[in-house]
Amino acid sequence: MAFDANDLSPHEHFVVERTRAGEVADFTAMAGPGGAKPPVRAGFLRKLMLQLDPNWAVRTPGVRLRGTKIEGALDLTDCSGAGGAGLPALALVECELPDLVDVSHARLARFSLKGSRLVKLVAIETQVDGELDLCDVAPLGAPGLETLTAKLRGARIDGDVLARGAKFARAVDSDEDALMLQGAEIAGNLLIDQGFEAFGCVWMQNARITGGMSCEGATLLNRTEDGLGEALNADAAEIANVLMRKAKVEGLVRFNGARIVRDLDISEGASFKNEFSIALMLGNAEIGGQIFGDGAKIAGQLWLQSAAIARNLDLRGAEITHKSTPRGDTYGRAIEGASMSVGGAALLQGANIKGEVFLADARIAGYLSFGGGRFINGGAWAIRAPNVRVGGNLTFKIADNGFAPLGQKTVIEGGAKFDRARIDGALGWTNLELRGPGPDGAKGALFSFADATIEGAVQARGLVTQQDARIDASGASCAALDDDLKAGWGVDGARLDLEGFDYQRIDNRDEKWRQRLHWLNRYGERFSPQPFTHAAQVYARAGRREDARRILLAQHDKRTVVASAGPITWFLSSLFGIIAGYGLAPIRIVRALALFLALGVAGVLTMNAQGALVTPRGTQCNGAIEPALYAVDVALPVIDLGQESRCGPGRTARAELSAGAPIGDTDWRLFEGAAVWKWAHALYAILGAILTALAVITFSGVMKPKDE
Incomplete structure (x- = not known):
């Protein structure tokens, strides 16, 4: 409808009067049949707002209409008041505007x-x-x-x-x-x-x-x-x-690259759905407070890569599912948190996450908690946080306040990886269940903190696993082990990789060395002596030297069985273990020496009785020697007791010795009596030298576990 300033409708006169009085032009009571709203032309409103007619005074608080229909496009582009002060306030409340409203570049109160x-x-x-x-x-x-x-x-x-x-x-x-x-x-x-x-x-x-x-x-x-x-x-x-x-x-x-000065609150059942893609993007965002995500529901990926969160990341009780197929039988990365920084704690307690939680190179100044959550990504990594830095504890325990909406245990289906992590507090789990299949085709779940540096203790309590599960602590270091050896490391069939695992002490006072030995023996197919040696050193530092010796004995026994290079090394190593306990059992070498000397005395007496022990003049030795001293003199090459110079293996005139067996047409005879005793004398001397060396090694303590 064209606007003619000289031909105002009654409704427009009503607007002029109410505006002049500083009141609302309320057309609510004037609605026509079916609620039709009285019309007011947009051209009229434009001229009124611009105050082009001195008779159309606009009082504070401005032009206010209610319950009307604005006919035509309302165009106030580039409009402002006198001197650039701006147009008066405009309120079109409960009106109908079927055409464009354009106030671009305008200024209004x-x-x-x-x-x-x-x-x-x-x-x-x-x-x-x-x-x-x-x-x-x-x-x-x-x-x-x-x-x-x-x-x-x-x-x-x-x-x-x-x-x-x-x-x-x-x-x-x-x-x-x-x-x-x-x-x-x-x-x-x-x-x-x-x-x-x-x-x-x-x-x-x-x-x-x-x-x-x-x-x-x-x-x-x-x-x-x-x-x-x-x-x-x-x-x-x-x-x-x-x-x-x-x-x-x-x-x-x-919110990529956004700056939120205080908090981002997506809690209390906020729902984000963008399946097969990113649902919430916070990459490189800077958040001056914390993220409240407790109870949030996210169908898609939560992207936190390189985000900087000044305080806590709170995802307690959140549900995050990132399906990679419409059927939902496989999952993608549910949380992308690579290189993010959190100035407080990262809380995933009671969260239900289907897909991978990826925290590579993340920096968390407080603690990181997964207690009571469900982290499901069978056949792949459920949690992967290589090189993560945690300023407090990293735990899989129910919160102190008992918050556990999904039950009293934490479940990881797939794998959890914290390789090369730096944890300034403790690493602990209680009522943790690992389910397979694991990543890279493994039948069982994998929990790895290989090469991690843990300033506090490793606290292992209540771990449930399948037989094919694997726990990798190789190369990791911690201040102490505070573990339940019966229930803290899964079923006996679950493999433990302990190569290079360094712990300074054991805080479990009820621990028995046999239980620790059973723990050490869960190494799977590849044997390494290092875990045994390190456990022995820890025992030795704690004053439990006898337990340390037993662990080392078991280590040598195990190495003999599974790591010998061949039958010869197996035989020699086994003999070393039987005779001297690998240099760790003085009582064994004492028994071996006593038995060896007794055998030597018996041999001397038998030789002399058969006439095979003769003086240098060829007569029977008889009482020229003391049998026990003679045996000692032959067996100990470094001690000369003067017994061997008096008598030696030979034949007297009336000797009752075997003539041996002839060999061909020569005068040589096999097993001829005097020759046998000469070989026996030489062999006894060689074995005596070996036993002497083993005794020196054993009694010197060079094989015993050191305190350091």
């Missing part, structure tokens, strides 16, 4: 469309000196085709932006943003909550919001099959505080 139904609002680089009220706005159009989009790119709002209960919707076949706030500067709060709905993207890239942003209870929908549809884009935005409790979001939510 305040602007309100509260409760109105409209199609499109354009406010590019608009300046509003007060608040912008879009509460309860709703789309307008043919039934089923209603649309409402708002483009506020680069707008500057010196108060709050209120859109509580608002409903924005782009056309189904359009990729237009539902609410565009790119580069906007808002001095107050952005409140898109309490029933706010957007079908299409809420675009806030590079926005600057001095106050908080609330999406509590909002519904944001823009999910696409390729996973690229963005429900909320706040990349590089700067916001004081973000509240998204109880929000329902379908599509990608982006």
Whole structure:
């Protein structure tokens, strides 16, 4: 309808009168049949706002209409008051605006469309000196085709932006943003909550919001099959505080590179759904407070790569599922937390996560807790955190307050890897269950902290595993072992890789050396003496030298059985163990020496009785020697008792010795009596030298475990 300033309708005269009086032009009671709203021309409103007619006075608080229909496009582009002071406040409450509302580059004292139904609002680089009220706005159009989009790119709002209960919707076949706030500067709060709905993207890239942003209870929908549809884009935005409790979001939510001065709250059942892709992107984001994600539900990936969180990352009781196939039988990376930094604690207690938790090179100043959670990624890594740095404890225990929504145990299905981790506190588990299959085709689960540095203790309590499970502690170091040897390391069939595992002491006072030996023997197929040697050293430092000796004896026995190079080395090593306990058992070498000397005395007496022990003159030795001293003299090469110089193996005239067996046509005879005793004498001397050396090794203690 064309506007003629000289031909105002009664409704427009009503607006002029109420505005002159500083009151609201309320048309609610004037609605026609079926609720039809009285019309007011957009051209009239434009002239009234610009105050071009001196008879149309605009009193504070500005132009205010309720319950009318604005006919035509309301165009206030580039408009401002005299001297650039700005237009008066404009409030179109519960009105209908079927055509475009464009206030781009305009300046208004305040602007309100509260409760109105409209199609499109354009406010590019608009300046509003007060608040912008879009509460309860709703789309307008043919039934089923209603649309409402708002483009506020680069707008500057010196108060709050209120859109509580608002409903924005782009056309189904359009990729237009539902609410565009790119580069906007808002001095107050952005409140898109309490029933706010957007079908299409809420675009806030590079926005600057001095106050908080609330999406509590909002519904944001823009999910696409390729996973690229963005429900909320706040990349590089700067916001004081973000509240998204109880929000329902379908599509990608982006805060990539954003700066949130205080907290990001996605707790109390906030739901994010973007299956097969990223659901919540916080890469490189800087969060000055903490992330509250307790109870959040995320279908898709939570991306935290290189994010900096000044305080806690709280995902207690969160449900995160990242399916990699529509059937949901395999999972992708549920949490991408590589290189993120957390100034406080990372809490995943009671979380239910299907997919991989990836924390490679993450830096967590406080503790890292998985207690009571379910971490499911069978056949792959459920938790992978190589090179993670934890300033406190890393635990798989129920919280002290008993928070355990999924039960009183922690479950890992697949593998958990903390290789090369640096943990300034303890590593501990209680009521932890490992389920297979594990990564890389392993039948059982894998729990690895290989090469980790643990400043506190390894506290092992209540570990449930399958027979094919594996625990890898190779190359790790810790201050102490505080473990339950019966139940803390899984079933006996589960393999322990302990090569290079270094612990300074054992804090379990009830521990028995036989139990520790059984623990050491769970090495699987590859034997290494180092775990036994180290356990013996720890026992020795604790004053348990006898237990240390027993561990070393067992280590040598085991090495003889499984690590001998061949039958000869096996025989020699076994003989060393039997005779001298590998240099660790003085009682054994004493017994061996006593038996050897007794055998020597018996041999001397037999030789002399057969006439095979003769003097240098060829007569029978008889009483020229003392049999025991003679045996000692032959057996100990370093001691000369003068016995061998008196008598030696030979033959007397009346000797009763075997003539031996002839060999061919020569005079040589095999097993001739005197020759046998000469060989026996030489062999006894050789064995005596060997036994003497073994005795020296044993009694010197060179093989005993050292304190250091």
